[in-house]
Amino acid sequence: MKKIPFVTKEQLTKIVKQYPTPFHLYDEKGIRENARALKEAFAWNQGYREYFAVKANANPFLIDIMRDEIGCGCDCSSLTELMLSKAMGVTGEEIMFSSNDTPAEDFKLAAELGAIINLDDITHIEFLENAIGTLPKKMCCRYNPGGVFKISNGIMDNPGDAKYGMTEEQMFEAFRILKSKGVEEFGIHAFLASNTVTNEYYPMLAKQLFELAVKLHREMGVHISFVNLSGGIGIPYRPDQEPNDIKVIGEGVRKVYEEVLVPEGMDDVAIYTELGRYMTGPFGGLVTKVIHEKHTHKEYIGVDACAVNLMRPAMYGAYHHITVMGKEEEAEEYKYDVTGSLCENNDKFAVDRMLPKVEIGDLLFIHDAGAHGYSMGYNYNGRLKSAEILLQQDGSAKLIRRAETPKDYFATLDCFPIYDKLFE
Numbered sequence: 001m002k003k004i005p006f007v008t009k010e011q012l013t014k015i016v017k018q019y020p021t022p023f024h025l026y027d028e029k030g031i032r033e034n035a036r037a038l039k040e041a042f043a044w045n046q047g048y049r050e051y052f053a054v055k056a057n058a059n060p061f062l063i064d065i066m067r068d069e070i071g072c073g074c075d076c077s078s079l080t081e082l083m084l085s086k087a088m089g090v091t092g093e094e095i096m097f098s099s100n101d102t103p104a105e106d107f108k109l110a111a112e113l114g115a116i117i118n119l120d121d122i123t124h125i126e127f128l129e130n131a132i133g134t135l136p137k138k139m140c141c142r143y144n145p146g147g148v149f150k151i152s153n154g155i156m157d158n159p160g161d162a163k164y165g166m167t168e169e170q171m172f173e174a175f176r177i178l179k180s181k182g183v184e185e186f187g188i189h190a191f192l193a194s195n196t197v198t199n200e201y202y203p204m205l206a207k208q209l210f211e212l213a214v215k216l217h218r219e220m221g222v223h224i225s226f227v228n229l230s231g232g233i234g235i236p237y238r239p240d241q242e243p244n245d246i247k248v249i250g251e252g253v254r255k256v257y258e259e260v261l262v263p264e265g266m267d268d269v270a271i272y273t274e275l276g277r278y279m280t281g282p283f284g285g286l287v288t289k290v291i292h293e294k295h296t297h298k299e300y301i302g303v304d305a306c307a308v309n310l311m312r313p314a315m316y317g318a319y320h321h322i323t324v325m326g327k328e329e330e331a332e333e334y335k336y337d338v339t340g341s342l343c344e345n346n347d348k349f350a351v352d353r354m355l356p357k358v359e360i361g362d363l364l365f366i367h368d369a370g371a372h373g374y375s376m377g378y379n380y381n382g383r384l385k386s387a388e389i390l391l392q393q394d395g396s397a398k399l400i401r402r403a404e405t406p407k408d409y410f411a412t413l414d415c416f417p418i419y420d421k422l423f424e
Contacts, residue, residue: 041250047270056276284370306340
């Protein structure tokens, strides 16, 4: 099976004349259509809101597309993500601040912006109070049930080994303390599995959280105003994987909502999501050019991108499909390692990958790089992060982030005499 890029070779050939490779390319049309489908899937819930996970892709142009389409908020986890949201005009309860091991200055800015603060640990109540003084009237706590998270086809993830969230006992104690300190509205949040490619995950997670909400409501007498299902809805990186059906997922959550919450008179609970990978992952690709080939113990294809541009294969051994542009119909009869230039042997986009005959000058499209691609970039070996380009709905290309330059790389040395000498 094959994946089909959202861009043609002819379009790419024009784009690379203006913007040199490598670069990340995003599909505006796909992002908009996907956002509309998500909103429709949860339209049954009056208070529903998507908080886009800024960590997945922090480009304001892309976030603005989703805000324009469905009015999404921002899920932030750091000071700089809060700063970006503020600069975009996202404030108040449009921001969900979900962080861990949080510095005081981050909490201060979140409170100043009026964000909904989601506490990762019970000890953070006192820490937050010391940082900002009076607690907000609406707050959220992150839940971790421990153990393993299973669905019908097996284990999905291991929450018990994750650093995030509170135990059920701690949730009750946290809510008691927060209530005593004047908090009036409460939310529950959990993230129990990553990149799930199954329609079962969200409904099963929702059932756990809804049942906990009922217990807290009954025993603590607190008003649960929202349940945040966080992220975890994944994408099919491999061409033989079936994608999630967001309409089926939304309907599954609705059924559990009506089974668990409605009979308790809790039909005013809003559903929030914090999707990142699902929102932009399939609608971004890393475009790179073949610049070398090497024939030793294996066949190597060297490209002008490296793990700086997309580190998931190097970090996780993650699979990203590769299309040799213009050779989509040719037989995949050649086995290659597709490599970057870093002085690390794991700097490979693919290992033993079957592809058509690859030649120097070919353009490669590395799929599903729209989330946790550019945003996870770094500067090892002094390599610079690439540009980001938006393929607009009319087929034109727009620069939405320029490529880094050596001046960007050395900018933190600008307080030392050596800085000026670098550019003599």
